[in-house]
Amino acid sequence: MNKPFSKSQITEPTLLLNQKICLENIGRMAEKASKNGLIFRPHFKTHQSHQIGKWFRLAGVKKITVSSLKMAEYFAEAGWKDITVAFPVNILEIERIQRLAAAIQLNLLAESLDTINYLEKNLRSSVNLFLKIDIGYQRTGIHPDKKEKIQNLLNRIDTCTYLQFAGFIGHAGHSYKARSKQEIADIHTSSTDVLKELKKEYQGKFPGMIISTGDTPTCSVMDNFSGIDEIRPGNFVFYDLTQHAIGSCRLNDIAVAMACPIVAKHADRNELIVYGGGVHFSKEKLTIPTDNQTLNGVVVHLNKTGWEFTNGGENYVSKLSQEHGTLKVDQQVFDRYEVGDLIGVLPVHSCMTANLMKSYRTLEGELIARL
Amino acid sequence: MNKPFSKSQITEPTLLLNQKICLENIGRMAEKASKNGLIFRPHFKTHQSHQIGKWFRLAGVKKITVSSLKMAEYFAEAGWKDITVAFPVNILEIERIQRLAAAIQLNLLAESLDTINYLEKNLRSSVNLFLKIDIGYQRTGIHPDKKEKIQNLLNRIDTCTYLQFAGFIGHAGHSYKARSKQEIADIHTSSTDVLKELKKEYQGKFPGMIISTGDTPTCSVMDNFSGIDEIRPGNFVFYDLTQHAIGSCRLNDIAVAMACPIVAKHADRNELIVYGGGVHFSKEKLTIPTDNQTLNGVVVHLNKTGWEFTNGGENYVSKLSQEHGTLKVDQQVFDRYEVGDLIGVLPVHSCMTANLMKSYRTLEGELIARL
Numbered sequence: 001m002n003k004p005f006s007k008s009q010i011t012e013p014t015l016l017l018n019q020k021i022c023l024e025n026i027g028r029m030a031e032k033a034s035k036n037g038l039i040f041r042p043h044f045k046t047h048q049s050h051q052i053g054k055w056f057r058l059a060g061v062k063k064i065t066v067s068s069l070k071m072a073e074y075f076a077e078a079g080w081k082d083i084t085v086a087f088p089v090n091i092l093e094i095e096r097i098q099r100l101a102a103a104i105q106l107n108l109l110a111e112s113l114d115t116i117n118y119l120e121k122n123l124r125s126s127v128n129l130f131l132k133i134d135i136g137y138q139r140t141g142i143h144p145d146k147k148e149k150i151q152n153l154l155n156r157i158d159t160c161t162y163l164q165f166a167g168f169i170g171h172a173g174h175s176y177k178a179r180s181k182q183e184i185a186d187i188h189t190s191s192t193d194v195l196k197e198l199k200k201e202y203q204g205k206f207p208g209m210i211i212s213t214g215d216t217p218t219c220s221v222m223d224n225f226s227g228i229d230e231i232r233p234g235n236f237v238f239y240d241l242t243q244h245a246i247g248s249c250r251l252n253d254i255a256v257a258m259a260c261p262i263v264a265k266h267a268d269r270n271e272l273i274v275y276g277g278g279v280h281f282s283k284e285k286l287t288i289p290t291d292n293q294t295l296n297g298v299v300v301h302l303n304k305t306g307w308e309f310t311n312g313g314e315n316y317v318s319k320l321s322q323e324h325g326t327l328k329v330d331q332q333v334f335d336r337y338e339v340g341d342l343i344g345v346l347p348v349h350s351c352m353t354a355n356l357m358k359s360y361r362t363l364e365g366e367l368i369a370r371l
Numbered sequence: 372m373n374k375p376f377s378k379s380q381i382t383e384p385t386l387l388l389n390q391k392i393c394l395e396n397i398g399r400m401a402e403k404a405s406k407n408g409l410i411f412r413p414h415f416k417t418h419q420s421h422q423i424g425k426w427f428r429l430a431g432v433k434k435i436t437v438s439s440l441k442m443a444e445y446f447a448e449a450g451w452k453d454i455t456v457a458f459p460v461n462i463l464e465i466e467r468i469q470r471l472a473a474a475i476q477l478n479l480l481a482e483s484l485d486t487i488n489y490l491e492k493n494l495r496s497s498v499n500l501f502l503k504i505d506i507g508y509q510r511t512g513i514h515p516d517k518k519e520k521i522q523n524l525l526n527r528i529d530t531c532t533y534l535q536f537a538g539f540i541g542h543a544g545h546s547y548k549a550r551s552k553q554e555i556a557d558i559h560t561s562s563t564d565v566l567k568e569l570k571k572e573y574q575g576k577f578p579g580m581i582i583s584t585g586d587t588p589t590c591s592v593m594d595n596f597s598g599i600d601e602i603r604p605g606n607f608v609f610y611d612l613t614q615h616a617i618g619s620c621r622l623n624d625i626a627v628a629m630a631c632p633i634v635a636k637h638a639d640r641n642e643l644i645v646y647g648g649g650v651h652f653s654k655e656k657l658t659i660p661t662d663n664q665t666l667n668g669v670v671v672h673l674n675k676t677g678w679e680f681t682n683g684g685e686n687y688v689s690k691l692s693q694e695h696g697t698l699k700v701d702q703q704v705f706d707r708y709e710v711g712d713l714i715g716v717l718p719v720h721s722c723m724t725a726n727l728m729k730s731y732r733t734l735e736g737e738l739i740a741r742l
Contacts, residue, residue, distance in 0.1 A: 011463040012441070045693060067694045068646075070383070087694055088634040090646045091711040092382040111635055114710050139695060140635045140644045173692065263459040264482055264511045273511045275439075275461045279726050283654060321544065322416060322722055323438045323458055324510060339485050340462040351693055355650050356727070 006365060007259065007302060007342050013276040014259045015353065016344070017238075017360040017368065018306050021255040023055055025236050029219065030059040036225040039210070041065050041084060043234025046351045049360070049370040050078040052237065065232040069096040074371045076104050083107065084212075086171070086232065088132060088140060091118045101125035107166055111142050116156055116163065123162035133198065135170030135191035135213065144194045154202065167209035167229070168198045175217040178246055179289065188218040196227045220248035240350035241286050241298055251346070256354065257300055257307045258345045259361075260325060262337055270334050274343060277323040281345070282352035296320045299327055300344035301336075306363050307344040317345055377736060378630065378673060378713050384647040385630045386724065387715070388609075388731040388739065389677050392626040394426055396607050400590065401430040407596040410581070412436050412455060414605025417722045420731070420741040421449040423608065436603040440467040445742045447475050454478065455583075457542070457603060459503060459511060462489045472496035478537055482513050487527055487534065494533035504569065506541030506562035506584065515565045525573065538580035538600070539569045546588035549617055550660065559589040567598045591619035611721035612657050612669055622717070627725065628671055628678045629716045630732075631696060633708055641705050645714060648694040652716070653723035667691045670698055671715035672707075677734050678715040688716055 026042075033040035042056055043065040053075060056064070063082040066072050072083045073096065084107035089097070097119075100106045107128040110116050119127065131153060134141035142149055157165045172191035178184045195211035203209055214231030220243070225231065238256045239249040260276035287294045297317035300307040315333050319326040327343070337343060347353040354360070360368040397413075404411035413427055414436040424446060427435070434453040437443050443454045444467065455478035460468070468490075471477045478499040481487050490498065502524060505512035513520060528536045543562035549555045566582035574580055585602030591614070596602065609627045610620040631647035658665045668688035671678040686704050690697040698714070708714060718724040725731070731739040 011467075012439075012461070068383075087646070088644065090383070090632045090634050092632045092713075096382075112710055118711070138640075139690070139692065139697065140637070143639070261461045261463045263461050266511070268514070269509075273459065275458070278653070278723060282649070283723070319510070321510065322726075326510065339483055340489070342463075352649060352654070355693075 009365070010259050010342055010361070012261065013280040013357070014361050015357040015359070016257050016259055016302075016306070017362050018255050018257075019362050019364070021253060022052070022237060025239065025253060025255060026055055026059050029233060029236050030061065032219070032223075033231055034060075036228075038225055038228060039063060039212075039230035041212070041230055041232050042237070043067070043086065043232050044075060045071060046234045046354065047237050047370065048074070048354070049368055050075075051368045053078055053080070065234070069093050069100065071371060072096075072100055072106070076100060081105060084130070084169075084232070085109070086169070089115050089119065091115060094118075094122050097127075098122070098124065101127050101162075109169055110153070111140065113153060113156060116153060116160070120160045120163055126162055126164060128166035129157060129163045130166045130169040130212065133168050133170045133194060135172055135194045136187065137171060137173040139171075139173060141170060144198065150198070154205075165206050165209060167206070167211055168195050169212040170195055172213060172215050172218060175215050176242065176246065178217060181221055181247055184217050184221045184247065188222045191218075192228055199227070216243060217246045217248045235351060238350040238354070240353075241295075241346055241348045242284075245286055245288070251309065254346055254350075256347065256350050256360070257302075258297070258347060258353065258357075259302055259342045260345060262339055262341050262343055265334070265337070265339060267334070270329055270331065271318075272327040272329055272334065272337060272343065274325040274327060274345075275323065276325040276345065278320045279322055280353070280356055281317070281320055281325070281347055282349060282356055283320055284349040284352050286348045295348070296325070297345040297347055299329060299333065300346055302342055302344045380736070381630050381713055381732070383632065384651040384728075385732050386728040386730070387628050387630055387673075387677070388733050389626050389628075390733050390735070392624060393423070393608060396610065396624060396626060397426055397430050400604060400607050401432065403590070403594075404602055405431075407599075409596055409599060410434060410583075410601035412583070412601055412603050413608070414438070414457065414603050415446060416442060417605045417725065418608050418741065419445070419725070420739055421446075422739045424449055424451070436605070440464045440471065442742060443467075443471055443477070447471060452476055455501070455540075455603070456480070457540070460486050460490065462486060465489075465493050468498075469493070469495065472498050472533075480540055481524070482511065484524060484527060487524060487531070491531045491534055497533055497535060499537035500528060500534045501537045501540040501583065504539050504541045504565060506543055506565045507558065508542060508544040510542075510544060512541060515569065521569070525576075536577050536580060538577070538582055539566050540583040541566055543584060543586050543589060546586050547613065547617060549588060552592055552618055555588050555592045555618065559593045562589075563599055570598070587614060588617045588619045606722060609721040609725070611724075612666075612717055612719045613655075616657055616659070622680065625717050625721075627718065627721050627731070628673075629668070629718060629724065629728075630673055630713045631716060633710055633712050633714055636705070636708070636710060638705070641700055641702065642689075643698040643700055643705065643708060643714065645696040645698060645716075646694065647696040647716065649691045650693055651724070651727055652688070652691055652696070652718055653720060653727055654691055655720040655723050657719045666719070667696070668716040668718055670700060670704065671717055673713055673715045
């Protein structure tokens, strides 16, 4: 932690990680969960790293969320013993499920009778089963109005040997469309009300059941979690420009930035061409509503201790192809850089960028691997 | 090649490769190049695979294009001896350049005096250098009107020990916006005219120089390449829905499809939820202008010999999140599938999907690795 940030060994697009900011993000969310008496089960799909997992362990985390069985295997190998796979069970991976169920406390999500029957028939170890409820996102999950379906599934689970009903789980992914605190608050209320209603109805019969929710926007912005048992935010570990646009974080809370070599300059249109394209950033875009500008990243200056923001001006990634990035910059930024320099870019969606980059370089120079 | 396609071992999102279609795509383009007396230097950034590289070798290909020095290293290891890195030189990777230049015929692209000076100072082996010209795409390259700059760079290259002037190179990436044969033809004419003019001006002084162009749309659709020396298409090896929308290929020429497990069904909105999201497909979208519909893939049925198209109806990927895909389907398709079945999806952009998937599964069951 004492070695100053050295850019001299960076020769190709590299995902920088500011460990201090990352630890602060983890600490802040862990504290909020603790204050509110919530089970904090962070989603590890954003970082997918054993090393970063250890930082969560230091913050007291013992239960985690992942989005695939492969990810569950990866973290089980690192000693995690209580893992929720927050994705409707893929029955084709029954062998992985059997192995994991025998080794750890595995928590799965179902939303159909077929899946429940298949699991019960094929499991030989106990699994906690959540019913996945559509709490407004309309991606997947059982609509809460389908009372009869919910009742039927619970009746069936109740007869199972290997399935224990864990509770109701939802993901308010529609919070990503919010652009104000009020919008986030409204989604928080409406989505958690759905789960609270279900809990009221069924906790008599299943006293151990919980309700689990918690995307990064609502968990970052809200303070009142009464009635909720568990939260599962993930992206907050790094944050990104999308979360900033939603209002979940300050720009200073973003813990990752790409370092990209400049390979060409175009003075006639104030553009810098960098080595860093869709295969590094992903092609996720963000539209800034104030000026209807669409961007793939925001330019920052790399310095000895990490990165700093440009002074005013609009400096952003205007286009990405497979390996090329086009940076629209003001005159001051344009003049500051030469071909062969490194320049920084904050990503639009850190989950997707980290997934493509496959490793992190801390500002102390450490290389952190991931799945 | 005799084992029938078996889906039984596929349990997670898998990129299927129809080798027969792929070989036909390679053969057709190789034949077109040969008929027109062109150097055929295919771009390998789409497949990035030693094995698929061998199929090109069988079609007589000896020279290739890549988009990064890492890719050049990967293919040099497999015995490729003449490689063009079609990306403005990243001088930070000088050590890779030195190693490659010592081992193979390396062809690089420059567009600034700084880069040329840096290369000359740091190279100890000979390299062929192209000047990168902006032939209308406006991403990077020297604008052809900058006669004085071009002349100055050529004067400088002429004094270099390690740099040989190879010619002028361009990429008509704006052909991807074309949606008719006429639009492609217009771009083909205007972009190649730029290079032909330059050749006329400089071939007296540099008799060995060539002009190199050739994106997949123009190379697929055009028949007249007179005056051009070399083509470098890449995507045609697989094609995809974008190329189909441009008019570069038939749907039957698309050589890759994703196989995705179905994990949930939503009868009230005719949606299937699959395991297969942005980390598998990439989030590339395609807008079909006829009905202003935006999609992330087209649904196909997997069968014993590969895949087949659905009977009419609009069956497409309407949304992707990190691991989930939402398929909008008609009643016939909806009723045909159960949770736990595999369904096929043609990708919007095969380069990006293949980059994420990292391997191919042929219909004969062979696993093909890539960089």
